[in-house]
Amino acid sequence: MSQQSGLQMQTITGVRGQFRDAGHLPDGSVPEVIGRSWQRCASRGLAMNRPARQDPLGLAALRRQRERNHDLLRLATPELDLLAHAMADARGVAILTDSRGLILDARGDDGFAGRARRVFLQPGACWSEEHEGTNAVGTALAEGGLVEVDGAEHYLDENRFLVCTAMPVFDPSGRIAGLFDLSADARRPQTHARTLIRLAVVNLEHRWAMQAAEADGADLLVRLHSHPSWLGTPHEGLLAFRDGRLTAANRIALGLLGVDASTIGETDWEALFDGAMTGEARLLHTRAGGVPMHLRVSRPAPAAPRRRPTPGPVAEAQAVTVRGGMVWDSGTDALLARAVRAADADIPVLLQGETGTGKEVFVRALHRRSSLADRPLVAVNCAAIPEGLLESELFGYEDGAFTGARRRGSTGRIRQAEGGILFLDEIGDMPLGLQARLLRVLQDGEVLPLGAGKPVKVDFRLVAATHQDLKTAVAEGRFRSDLYYRLNHLSVTLTPLRDRRPLDGIVDAVFAATGAATRAIRLSDEARRRLIGHGWPGNLRELANLLRTLVALADDGAVIEAEDLPEDIRAEAKPNPANPTNPMAGAEAPAQPSQASLVTPAVSASPGPASLRALTDEAVFRALAGTGGNISAAARVLGIHRATLHRRLKASG
Numbered sequence: 001m002s003q004q005s006g007l008q009m010q011t012i013t014g015v016r017g018q019f020r021d022a023g024h025l026p027d028g029s030v031p032e033v034i035g036r037s038w039q040r041c042a043s044r045g046l047a048m049n050r051p052a053r054q055d056p057l058g059l060a061a062l063r064r065q066r067e068r069n070h071d072l073l074r075l076a077t078p079e080l081d082l083l084a085h086a087m088a089d090a091r092g093v094a095i096l097t098d099s100r101g102l103i104l105d106a107r108g109d110d111g112f113a114g115r116a117r118r119v120f121l122q123p124g125a126c127w128s129e130e131h132e133g134t135n136a137v138g139t140a141l142a143e144g145g146l147v148e149v150d151g152a153e154h155y156l157d158e159n160r161f162l163v164c165t166a167m168p169v170f171d172p173s174g175r176i177a178g179l180f181d182l183s184a185d186a187r188r189p190q191t192h193a194r195t196l197i198r199l200a201v202v203n204l205e206h207r208w209a210m211q212a213a214e215a216d217g218a219d220l221l222v223r224l225h226s227h228p229s230w231l232g233t234p235h236e237g238l239l240a241f242r243d244g245r246l247t248a249a250n251r252i253a254l255g256l257l258g259v260d261a262s263t264i265g266e267t268d269w270e271a272l273f274d275g276a277m278t279g280e281a282r283l284l285h286t287r288a289g290g291v292p293m294h295l296r297v298s299r300p301a302p303a304a305p306r307r308r309p310t311p312g313p314v315a316e317a318q319a320v321t322v323r324g325g326m327v328w329d330s331g332t333d334a335l336l337a338r339a340v341r342a343a344d345a346d347i348p349v350l351l352q353g354e355t356g357t358g359k360e361v362f363v364r365a366l367h368r369r370s371s372l373a374d375r376p377l378v379a380v381n382c383a384a385i386p387e388g389l390l391e392s393e394l395f396g397y398e399d400g401a402f403t404g405a406r407r408r409g410s411t412g413r414i415r416q417a418e419g420g421i422l423f424l425d426e427i428g429d430m431p432l433g434l435q436a437r438l439l440r441v442l443q444d445g446e447v448l449p450l451g452a453g454k455p456v457k458v459d460f461r462l463v464a465a466t467h468q469d470l471k472t473a474v475a476e477g478r479f480r481s482d483l484y485y486r487l488n489h490l491s492v493t494l495t496p497l498r499d500r501r502p503l504d505g506i507v508d509a510v511f512a513a514t515g516a517a518t519r520a521i522r523l524s525d526e527a528r529r530r531l532i533g534h535g536w537p538g539n540l541r542e543l544a545n546l547l548r549t550l551v552a553l554a555d556d557g558a559v560i561e562a563e564d565l566p567e568d569i570r571a572e573a574k575p576n577p578a579n580p581t582n583p584m585a586g587a588e589a590p591a592q593p594s595q596a597s598l599v600t601p602a603v604s605a606s607p608g609p610a611s612l613r614a615l616t617d618e619a620v621f622r623a624l625a626g627t628g629g630n631i632s633a634a635a636r637v638l639g640i641h642r643a644t645l646h647r648r649l650k651a652s653g
């Protein structure tokens with residue numbers, strides 16, 4: 001996304017005026033795609049100054065729409081999770097809509113989500129051009145491709161505070177099935193939205209085409225590209241045939257063949273290729289355009305074989321479930337059920353656990369399952385906000401409360417959580433002075449914004465989390481005992497990964513949640529044993545990051561071997577499922593364990609320069625998403641200099 005400079009802003013404001021008053025749009029004054037959209041809006045009689053007007057669906061109706069788009073929602077979850085993670089830090093939201101622009105899911109920064117709701121950028125609202133004029137969602141659907149709408153390029157005056165990038169998702173029959181959108185405040189630079197969204201769409205469409213080939217009983221799967229080293233990456237073309245007839249394709253394949261979606265279900269091999277359907281790897285010419293294409297032909301991967309049950313009680317082996325891409329062992333599931341009951345009964349929940357055990361994931365699941373699912377969840381990481389800012393961030397301030405305050409004051413995060421859940425992460429890091437103020441809010445049910453004369457009533461449920469041992473912090477005088485007792489009504493401690501059971505089931509489920517099976521990627525028995533025997537000082541974060549990266553970097557059909565694992569996991573002498581002697585067990589985890597070594601397979605396994613580019617894109621996407629879009633952190637994860645990463649993003653953005 002580009003951020004409009006002050007000058008551009010003035011110019012476009014002038015252009016808006018001319019267009020509104022005289023219907024005149026000077027050549028080159030706005031991007032062509034924006035100009036076309038403004039013309040469409042004007043011809044529908046839409047006025048630029050029309051106030052936000054929407055009638056978002058209620059919960060039951062929205063649920064029905066979500067059920068109707070069940071395949072899209074299920075398949076898009078991993079990408080939406082990653083995009084939401086990136087947007088949480090970029091202070092924006094990631095959105096998934098249906099094919100008409102109805103918002104099915106919106107996640108990311110809660111503060112921005114609150115502002116977005118004021119213009120109905122929220123689940124249940126429809127952002128087609130008919131409803132909202134020029135906007136990334138509606139305009140990308142109208143144009144059928146990636147569209148960015150920045151600030152005053154929005155048609156309605158009210159939407160000018162937004163900068164949005166959107167791209168439609170095509171299903172394997174070539175129809176628009178939905179769309180990803182990244183929206184944020186137009187004043188914040190969002191430099192990598194285009195790259196993130198493109199990679200998300202390419203990944204999703206590739207996975208969808210693979211699944212469709214399997215589900216439709218295709219007897220032939222064809223991967224194609226003009227350059228052979230792109231084969232086996234999400235950037236390859238995919239075609240599925242049954243009895244010689246084309247039954248599914250991804251958008252890349254249609255583009256490479258120079259045909260449109262109407263050929264799916266209608267055309268056969270001979271109409272597409274200038275050569276017979278024989279052999280496994282071939283170079284054939286396309287009928288349309290005669291371009292030479294490298295093909296890899298295979299039978300679609302059969303459903304992944306079930307593992308033989310591992311020793312141990314059957315009930316344990318079944319006690320791992322995957323929901324929304326997250327993995328729940330029955331022990332943690334039972335803790336979640338208790339925490340939901342407590343939150344529903346307005347009992348504060350205190351969540352403790354080592355770093356990476358999934359505390360934040362737990363709280364988001366708690367919110368979704370609780371009776372407050374349609375109310376706000378406002379998350380504040382007390383360790384991430386500088387001490388001097390935390391007070392105003394939490395409690396808000398009145399107009400002109402202090403120098404530098406935004407003119408119109410700020411409600412503060414506590415009041416934003418009104419009617420919902422306030423999640424105070426890393427509460428052990430809250431300075432003592434603020435602990436006293438927070439205690440007062442909890443006791444009195446009212447908050448006094450900075451510079452305000454009188455307090456404001458508040459009503460919210462509290463969930464607090466920390467990786468510190470709060471009892472010790474109290475004993476050492478770093479945490480107020482009265483606040484500790486106030487928070488600690490229901491205390492939930494998330495078990496470190498090394499002590500969770502069944503650990504083999506968790507490793508298998510986290511691996512399955514990466515979507516490995518749809519690309520026929522397997523773990524060798526030795527690699528799996530090593531993973532089960534590792535001490536996992538970084539807990540679920542370390543396991544999930546490692547498996548996602550290994551799968552992203554592997555070729556389709558590959559077997560991930562023990563040699564592909566990072567040095568510290570490979571080097572562990574005696575794999576042992578319970579791993580009680582692991583020297584790292586119980587130690588404070590490093591901030592980003594093993595991550596420098598994660599990228600090794602990307603380089604060593606890459607088959608060629610073009611393919612390396614695709615794999616790098618994938619690794620960059622994962623690293624950015626995994627670090628909330630933070631360039632420096634992503635560069636560290638990838639083991640490259642941040643300037644190199646900037647350059648790479650510019651090149652692909």
Ligand SMILES: Nc1ncnc2c1ncn2[C@@H]1O[C@H](COP(=O)(O)OP(=O)(O)OP(=O)(O)O)[C@@H](O)[C@H]1O
Nearest residue numbers: 326327354355356357358359360361467540541544
């Ligand atoms: N139940 C789960 N299933 C699969 N992956 C998970 C699960 N919980 C956590 N993860 C992975 O671990 C990462 C970190 O989770 P989360 O941020 O919730 O941990 P945390 O305990 O809050 O960590 P910290 O204390 O460092 O803030 C997630 O982004 C996800 O990749």
